[in-house]
Every structure is written in C-alpha cells, then in structure tokens.
Amino acid sequence: MGQSIWNSMQQKGYSRRDFLQFCAAAATVAGLGKSGVAQVVSAFEKKEKPAVVWMHFQECTCCSESFIRASHPIVLDVLLDVLSLNYTETLMAASGFQAEKSLSDTIEKNKGKYIVLVEGAVPTHDGGVYCMIGGKTAESILQTVSKDAAAIVAWGSCASNGCIQAAKPNPTGSTPIHKLVDKTVINVPGCPPIADVMMAVVTHLLVLGQIPALDSQGRPKEFYGRRVHDTCYRRPCYDAGLFVESFDDENARKGYCLYKVGCRGPVTYNACSVTKWNEGTSYPIQSGHGCIGCSEEGFWDNGPFYQHLASFPGFGVESTADTVGAVVGVATLAGVAAHAVVTNIRKRKVIAEVHTEDQKES
Amino acid sequence: MTRIVVDPITRIEGHLRIEAVVENGVITDAFSAGTMVRGIEKILIGRDPRDAWAFTERVCGVCTTVHALASVRAVENALGITIPPTAELIRSIMMTTQYVQDHVIHFYHLHALDWVDIVNALKADPKKAAELAQSFSKWDKNTPAYFTEVQDKVKAFAASGLGIFANGYWGHPAYKLPPEVNLIAVAHYLDALEWQKEICKIHAVFGGKNPHPNYLVGGVPCSINVNEVAAINSDRLNLVKRLIDQADEFLNQVYIPDLLTVAGFYKDWASHGGGLSNYLSYGEFPTKGYNQPDSFKYPRGVVLNRDLSHVYPVNATDSQEIKEYIAHSWYNYEKGDSEGIHPWAGETKIKYSGPKPPFVTLEGYEKYSFLKTPRWKDNPMEVGPLARLLVAYASGRTDVQELVKATLGQLKVPVTALFSTLGRTAARGLDAALAMIWLKEYYGQLMERVKINEVSTFNGEFWEPKTWPKEAEGVGLVEAPRGALAHWIKIKNGAIENYQLVVPTTWNGSPRDAKGQRSSFEQALIGTPVVKINEPVEILRTIHSFDPCLACAVHLYDPQGRHLHQVSFE
Numbered sequence: 001m002g003q004s005i006w007n008s009m010q011q012k013g014y015s016r017r018d019f020l021q022f023c024a025a026a027a028t029v030a031g032l033g034k035s036g037v038a039q040v041v042s043a044f045e046k047k048e049k050p051a052v053v054w055m056h057f058q059e060c061t062c063c064s065e066s067f068i069r070a071s072h073p074i075v076l077d078v079l080l081d082v083l084s085l086n087y088t089e090t091l092m093a094a095s096g097f098q099a100e101k102s103l104s105d106t107i108e109k110n111k112g113k114y115i116v117l118v119e120g121a122v123p124t125h126d127g128g129v130y131c132m133i134g135g136k137t138a139e140s141i142l143q144t145v146s147k148d149a150a151a152i153v154a155w156g157s158c159a160s161n162g163c164i165q166a167a168k169p170n171p172t173g174s175t176p177i178h179k180l181v182d183k184t185v186i187n188v189p190g191c192p193p194i195a196d197v198m199m200a201v202v203t204h205l206l207v208l209g210q211i212p213a214l215d216s217q218g219r220p221k222e223f224y225g226r227r228v229h230d231t232c233y234r235r236p237c238y239d240a241g242l243f244v245e246s247f248d249d250e251n252a253r254k255g256y257c258l259y260k261v262g263c264r265g266p267v268t269y270n271a272c273s274v275t276k277w278n279e280g281t282s283y284p285i286q287s288g289h290g291c292i293g294c295s296e297e298g299f300w301d302n303g304p305f306y307q308h309l310a311s312f313p314g315f316g317v318e319s320t321a322d323t324v325g326a327v328v329g330v331a332t333l334a335g336v337a338a339h340a341v342v343t344n345i346r347k348r349k350v351i352a353e354v355h356t357e358d359q360k361e362s
Numbered sequence: 363m364t365r366i367v368v369d370p371i372t373r374i375e376g377h378l379r380i381e382a383v384v385e386n387g388v389i390t391d392a393f394s395a396g397t398m399v400r401g402i403e404k405i406l407i408g409r410d411p412r413d414a415w416a417f418t419e420r421v422c423g424v425c426t427t428v429h430a431l432a433s434v435r436a437v438e439n440a441l442g443i444t445i446p447p448t449a450e451l452i453r454s455i456m457m458t459t460q461y462v463q464d465h466v467i468h469f470y471h472l473h474a475l476d477w478v479d480i481v482n483a484l485k486a487d488p489k490k491a492a493e494l495a496q497s498f499s500k501w502d503k504n505t506p507a508y509f510t511e512v513q514d515k516v517k518a519f520a521a522s523g524l525g526i527f528a529n530g531y532w533g534h535p536a537y538k539l540p541p542e543v544n545l546i547a548v549a550h551y552l553d554a555l556e557w558q559k560e561i562c563k564i565h566a567v568f569g570g571k572n573p574h575p576n577y578l579v580g581g582v583p584c585s586i587n588v589n590e591v592a593a594i595n596s597d598r599l600n601l602v603k604r605l606i607d608q609a610d611e612f613l614n615q616v617y618i619p620d621l622l623t624v625a626g627f628y629k630d631w632a633s634h635g636g637g638l639s640n641y642l643s644y645g646e647f648p649t650k651g652y653n654q655p656d657s658f659k660y661p662r663g664v665v666l667n668r669d670l671s672h673v674y675p676v677n678a679t680d681s682q683e684i685k686e687y688i689a690h691s692w693y694n695y696e697k698g699d700s701e702g703i704h705p706w707a708g709e710t711k712i713k714y715s716g717p718k719p720p721f722v723t724l725e726g727y728e729k730y731s732f733l734k735t736p737r738w739k740d741n742p743m744e745v746g747p748l749a750r751l752l753v754a755y756a757s758g759r760t761d762v763q764e765l766v767k768a769t770l771g772q773l774k775v776p777v778t779a780l781f782s783t784l785g786r787t788a789a790r791g792l793d794a795a796l797a798m799i800w801l802k803e804y805y806g807q808l809m810e811r812v813k814i815n816e817v818s819t820f821n822g823e824f825w826e827p828k829t830w831p832k833e834a835e836g837v838g839l840v841e842a843p844r845g846a847l848a849h850w851i852k853i854k855n856g857a858i859e860n861y862q863l864v865v866p867t868t869w870n871g872s873p874r875d876a877k878g879q880r881s882s883f884e885q886a887l888i889g890t891p892v893v894k895i896n897e898p899v900e901i902l903r904t905i906h907s908f909d910p911c912l913a914c915a916v917h918l919y920d921p922q923g924r925h926l927h928q929v930s931f932e
C-alpha cells in the first residue's frame with residue numbers, strides 16, 4: 001500500500017496520456033465535467049489507495065454484480081488498483097478465519113481512514129439471528145466496521161432503505177444502515193444502483209476526499225436530483241398525450257410513453273434516463289417496461305406496478321395528465337396522494353413513521 | 363478428530379457456513395448451514411401476481427432473471443396463458459445468455475482461485491506461457507507481451523497488499539498448476555472480468571438493464587419494430603449479434619480451453635466429491651413453447667443410483683413427489699418436525715433454535731440451518747449442470763452424449779470421472795458450450811421471425827384480473843444455471859394467496875432430512891482429504907463446484923399469513 005494511483009498506473013505501463021484519459025473519464029463520471037480534470041489529476045497523483053471493505057448482509061448481490069458491470073476506462077484497475085478492496089465476500093480469495101483476518105487487519109491498520117461499502121439491510125428482530133456471518137450478527141459486524149470508518153456508503157436499496165426484505169410485513173425487522181450507525185451514510189439506492197453511478201460515487205470520494213453533496217435522504221445530488229420522467233426521451237410523448245395502452249400494441253411499437261401501463265418514472269429520482277444502464281445500452285423504459293421506481297424508499301409497497309399513477313399537483317404537465325390519463329379511479333388518487341407532497345418532507349415523515357413502528361414491534 | 367468451521371464461505375452468493383469433522387486427514391462428516399433469511403415468500407402474499415416476477419427476481423442478483431422467468435411461467439401456468447413464439451425466443455435468448463455469463467463468472471471469479479495459485483504466477487516465463495496458450499487457443503491476446511504485462515500487473519498488485527487476493531491459501535501443496543498455467547489463468551481471470559459486462563448488454567437490450575432486467579406475464583416487455591428507432595430494431599439486433607459473436611469467441615477460445623487445461627492437472631479430483639448418486643433436472647430451452655416439455659433441449663427427469671440406463675419422469679404438481687423437510691432446519695411444522703410437505707400444502711413457522719450469537723460452533727444443535735430440505739420421492743437429489751447433462755445423456759440426447767464423450771476422451775478419464783468435484787466443474791463448461799450453441803440458434807430463429815414480421819411479443823388475453831378465475835394455481839419450472847428451480851403460486855380473487863420457491867441451492871445445500879440422509883454439499887465432502895486443517899482449500903473446491911447461491915436457497919412462507927418471526931432460544 002502507500003502508492004499513488006498515478007504511480008501504480010506507471011508501473012503497469014500506462015502512459016501519461018492514458019492516465020489523463022482515465023482522469024477525464026473519472027471526472028465526467030463524478031459529474032465534474034472537463035473543467036474538473038485538473039482537480040482529478042492532482043488528486044490521483046497525491047492520494048494513496050484507500051483501504052475499502054465491502055460488507056454483505058441481507059441482499060441478493062445484485063449491487064456487486066452491477067458494480068462489476070461498470071464500463072468506464074480501465075474499470076479493472078479501479079477494482080485492483082484505485083481501491084485496496086480488502087474484504088468482499090463475493091470476490092475475495094480467502095474464506096473463513098482468513099477472510100475475517102483480512103477484515104480485522106484492515107480496520108485496525110487503517111483507523112479512521114478506511115471506507116465501508118455496505119450491500120444489504122440488517123435484520124434487527126430477535127437478536128439479529130436472521131443474518132449471521134462467522135457466528136456473529138450482521139448488526140454487531142456493522143457496528144464494528146463502521147466505528148472507525150472514514151466514510152460509509154450504503155449500496156443499493158437494501159442498505160439505503162431496506163428494499164424487498166423490508167416490504168410489508170418485513171418479517172425479519174430489516175433495517176437500512178443509516179438507522180443503525182451514528183454517522184453520515186451516503187445512500188446510493190436502486191435495485192441495483194447503476195454501475196457507473198456506483199463507480200462515480202467511489203471516484204467522488206477518492207477525488208475530492210470528501211462526502212459528496214447529499215439530499216435530505218442522504219443521496220448524492222448528482223445522480224438523484226432529477227426524476228426519471230423529467231429526463232426521459234419518451235417525455236415528449238407524454239406531453240403530447242401519446243400513450244401505450246397495452247404492451248406491444250401499435251403505440252408500444254412506436255415507443256410512446258408507458259405512463260398508462262404503469263411507470264413510476266414521474267415519482268422516481270434516479271439517473272437511468274441520462275446515464276442509462278450497461279454502458280448506455282438501455283434503461284427499462286427504452287426497452288418497453290415502465291420504471292418500477294426501484295430507487296425510491298418503500299417502492300415495493302407502492303404498487304401494483306402496472307397500475308398507472310394518477311395525475312396530481314406538482315407531477316408535471318397537469319393538464320395533459322388530466323385529459324389523457326383517462327381511467328383515474330378514486331382509489332388510485334388516494335393511493336397516489338402521498339406523492340403530491342414535496343419529496344423531502346414526505347421522506348422525513350416516512351422515516352419517522354418507520355421508527356415508531358420499530359419501537360412498537362421491538 | 364477435529365471439527366473445522368469455514369464461515370464465511372466466500373466467492374459464492376450469500377451466507378454459507380460449513381462445519382466439517384476431519385479424522386486422519388479425511389472428512390468424515392459435514393454440516394452445511396445457511397445463516398441468513400429474508401422472508402420473501404411471506405412478503406408476496408396478497409400482492410398482484412403480475413408483480414411477482416419483480417419480487418422473486420430480487421431473490422438473487424447473481425442468478426438474475428431465473429426467478430423472474432420461473433415466476434412468469436408459474437403465473438402463466440395458473441392462468442392458462444400461452445406466450446407468442448417470438449416472446450419465447452427472446453426469453454430463451456436471455457436465459458442462454460445467463461447460462462454463458464454465469465458459468466464464465468463462476469469459473470474464473472468464484473472457483474478458479476481454488477485451483478490457481480496467483481502468487482505462483484509471478485514465477486512464470488511469459489514467453490513459455492504464450493507458447494502454451496497458443497497451442498490450445500486462437501485467442502489473439504495470448505502473446506508474450508500480454509502475459510508480461512499481466513505479470514507486471516500482478517507484481518505491482520502483490521507489492522501493494524494483494525487486496526481481494528490477500529490471505530488466500532497461496533503456496534498450499536494442493537495447488538498443482540505449473541507457473542505458466544497459473545499465469546494464463548490469472549490473465550484470463552482479468553479478461554473475463556472485463557468481458558462479462560459485455561454479454562450482459564443482451565439483457566439490457568431486451569430487458570432494459572442488468573442485473574435484474576424486466577420480464578412480463580404474457581410475453582416480454584420489449585416490442586420489435588424494424589422501422590422505428592425507439593423499439594427493438596435492426597440496430598439493436600445487430601448489437602445483440604455482435605455480443606453473441608464476442609461471447610462465442612471468449613467461450614471457445616478462453617473459457618473451455620482453460621477449463622480443460624486446468625482440469626488436466628487435477629485428475630485426482632475425479633475421485634473426490636462425488637456425493638449423492640441421484641440427479642434431478644426440470645429440463646429447459648423450449649423449441650415448441652414452454653407447454654411442450656418433450657421438445658426441450660434439456661429433457662426433464664431423474665436419474666437414480668447413477669444408473670444411466672433409466673430416466674424417471676418428474677411431476678411437480680404431484681403431492682407425493684417433491685416434499686420439504688425441516689427436521690434440521692430452524693422452522694416448525696404443526697404435525698411435527700419429521701413430516702415432509704409438498705409446496706402446495708407447505709407451512710412454515712421460523713423458529714431459530716441455534717446458539718445465541720456470537721457463537722463458535724453449531725455442534726450439538728439438532729437444527730442448524732435456515733434452509734429447508736427438499737426431497738424427490740424421499741430421495742436426496744443433486745441438481746445443477748452435471749445433473750442435467752446426466753439426465754440428457756441417459757435420455758439419449760445425442761448432442762449431449764457426443765460432447766460428453768469427446769471431452770472425457772480429451773481428458774483421458776473414464777465416464778465415472780463425471781461423478782466428482784472435477785466432473786461437476788467440467789460439466790458446467792459443457793453446459794455453457796451447449797447454451798452458446800443454442801443462443802446462436804435462437805438468435806437465428808428470432809431473425810427469421812423478424813424477416814416475416816411475426817413480431818408479436820405479448821399475449822394480453824388474460825392480462826386484466828377480471829378475466830381470471832376466482833381461484834387458480836400454477837407451477838413454473840426452470841433449469842437455472844445452478845439447477846432445478848420451481849415456483850408454486852396460488853391465486854385467489856386476483857391476489858397471491860400463496861407462493862413457494864424450491865431452488866437449486868436448497869436441494870444441494872440443505873441440512874440432512876428426518877431420516878438422516880445428507881444433501882449434496884454434506885455428502886460430497888465425505889471422504890475429501892484435508893491436508894492442512896487451517897487452510898481447507900479442499901472444502902472450497904468441492905463446495906464451489908456446486909456454485910452455491912444462498913440468497914436463493916433460504917425462504918420462509920406461511921399460507922395462513924400467520925405471524926412468522928416467532929423465535930425462541932432453546
């Protein structure tokens with residue numbers, strides 16, 4: 001350890017030009033634009049590779065899988081060289097106590113300097129027995145690793161807001177990380193988050209050496225500041241009242257708006273329609289399915305997915321929605337009313353309610 | 363006698379703990395424990411059946427898509443929906459893609475480090491490595507310059523602390539590869555990591571994203587229109603073609619040659635890890651639609667006692683065939699814990715009765731896992747690539763027979779070598795090779811249908827809940843990359859009344875049953891040598907040969923919707 005990223009790239013035979021290209025890509029990913037390149041270069045030349053541990057709790061490993069889909073230049077080197085990834089149950093060579101040793105060594109030798117990436121929620125019911133690793137509960141492991149961490153990132157919706165296991169009735173008392181640790185947690189929701197967004201968050205931490213600007217839900221503003229709907233290439237169809245009425249109908253084959261067959265794009269904050277998935281290959285709407293809102297807290301209980309959202313104030317082009325969104329039932333309206341509230345306030349309220357529920361149950 | 367504990371078992375999906383008893387350097391007993399539970403089946407109750415694919419897809423992000431497919435099949439089966447042939451082709455393209463991607467990732471990133479000594483690769487002569495690689499592969503990256511570059515990369519990495527490779531069992535006497543082969547494998551480990559993100563773009567084209575692409579009850583969500591930029595058009599189809607060609611090259615010039623080369627140095631592992639003698643496959647890859655399983659490329663059936671002269675039929679709806687036991691699982695049954703129950707009638711009340719954490723061992727606890735124990739006609743079954751190859755072989759599928767015989771011939775090992783840790787790992791490669799052939803075939807068929815404008819991708823006849831019967835039940839069967847997967851659904855008044863999954867790793871990784879019969883993981887470890895108690899790489903070899911997926915394997919469910927998290931410490 002102790003090498004700068006530039007040093008490590010030189011050793012591997014990369015030219016200065018390669019390095020600058022890498023920095024430019026990193027800067028773009030970090031949302032810095034071209035003007036940020038100088039900053040990136042200087043940061044990468046000076047900074048040592050930070051120690052990183054990646055924890056797995058109640059999850060499905062889709063976040064790890066998404067992370068390795070990252071598409072920017074020399075992505076492999078990000079994994080092998082930009083970070084010193086000392087613990088990740090998915091990829092690490094060591095198992096058993098050798099794996100545990102990698103974790104405890106990292107924590108001890110890098111007090112206050114290591115980064116904790118968490119994939120998965122933590123079950124809190126019944127003493128935490130619903131997720132145990134090496135005979136210890138996920139909750140106790142989380143407390144141990146987060147105590148001296150420089151930064152904590154909650155990957156995906158599980159770690160950020162509980163995701164599927166926290167959907168009603170939340171049988172195991174599944175709880176997001178930010179409710180369990182006494183530190184700022186960077187929430188990167190999504191099921192999974194977009195690979196390039198994950199890489200950007202890591203890059204942001206490394207480049208600027210600080211926690212990125214977060215919204216009230218702890219999400220980086222860079223990627224969670226806009227609704228999928230507002231940046232969707234099918235938005236003009238919505239505005240013009242051109243809708244898919246049924247999957248694979250004539251309108252679907254013309255790529256019209258999916259609002260009526262169920263699309264959570266209007267209430268979902270994520271970068272899907274800008275960054276897209278898998279090196280910009282597509283995103284759900286582009287491939288004909290509505291957004292299911294997987295980066296929003298409680299999205300599993302915000303269904304059914306194929307029921308279309310009603311129009312409501314603050315939604316966008318109200319008049320269009322009123323005239324075209326034909327079958328708006330009373331029940332639907334009531335169900336959707338919550339979304340009319342400004343997101344930040346809504347989220348705070350939801351969090352408060354969940355806390356109260358937790359107390360009742362425990 | 364020593365009891366060794368490996369927890370966490372890494373390079374798998376999920377949380378698995380193995381406790382093994384070693385006597386005189388050989389494993390004499392083993393216990394496989396799943397130590398995480400989420401309760402997804404319970405969460406599904408009361409929801410719209412058309413949403414179930416999205417929930418169940420989140421059972422696993424490594425085997426993404428497979429639960430979504432099982433779920434839409436279960437709902438379609440319940441509601442009597444037949445999907446259009448073009449939609450079936452797209453699903454098959456996605457599934458064969460998943461096979462290829464999943465198996466390559468497993469070989470290099472989850473399994474290879476059990477056989478490949480990364481540190482030893484530093485001793486290799488890059489020129490010799492290139493000569494060797496060129497002798498069995500036309501992969502144009504296999505040059506001295508390339509292997510030198512990779513070696514330098516690893517050197518620099520080793521100097522900086524080894525990151526994900528730290529604390530591996532490097533230098534262990536069980537590693538047998540020459541330095542040059544180690545170097546080739548390490549180079550391709552890195553290549554595979556870059557390549558895997560490419561093939562996944564096929565899922566993104568048809569499903570919008572990967573992991574977790576979108577599915578749809580009644581077909582697939584994407585529409586085809588070769589005269590429209592915002593649909594699956596000629597450009598998108600061209601992209602898929604290029605990705606398939608790339609994958610074909612990687613599979614045939616990198617993965618398969620590496621697999622056979624590495625296997626050649628570990629022929630002793632053809633006599634370890636055989637485990638059970640029974641194999642189950644649900645069959646996969648329709649040629650005339652999902653409702654005609656006789657037309658599947660992989661047949662459905664069971665082989666018992668390694669007798670390849672007979673294949674038994676499987677009926678997932680027969681209450682006497684598939685049952686789940688909980689005698690050693692952290693659950694209770696109302697009629698007693700020694701009962702076996704068909705998924706339709708299943709009941710589960712979770713009841714953790716293990717030691718209070720933190721704990722050192724599960725020794726002395728009768729119940730030791732969150733996995734239930736499935737049985738077919740009370741027989742423990744192995745599932746996975748080896749099982750489906752054997753069922754296909756025994757069913758007389760000539761394409762499978764020829765491939766298996768040619769591979770055994772190339773490795774100069776007898777047919778019995780298949781029943782082993784090595785056989786399981788080799789079978790996975792053959793499975794990927796077949797999937798690759800079929801992927802190309804399905805793509806060709808899709809293009810033929812596009813040519814004649816047979817592009818319908820959705821049957822909406824029974825989309826609206828008002829068209830559904832008051833009550834319905836269905837089963838969706840899938841041969842996932844890791845083996846036999848089934849979802850059972852009951853629908854009542856338009857909502858899910860009941861949902862149950864029995865997944866590959868539940869078959870393979872479960873605790874023993876009420877009769878004390880071990881499941882695959884435990885049985886396969888018996889007789890395995892362990893040279894160094896503190897570095898049990900042999901345990902990892904056999905366990906990884908099954909490609910465990912624990913998030914899939916653990917579930918809980920309760921048809922009456924009773925309170926589930928009743929836990930007591932005994």
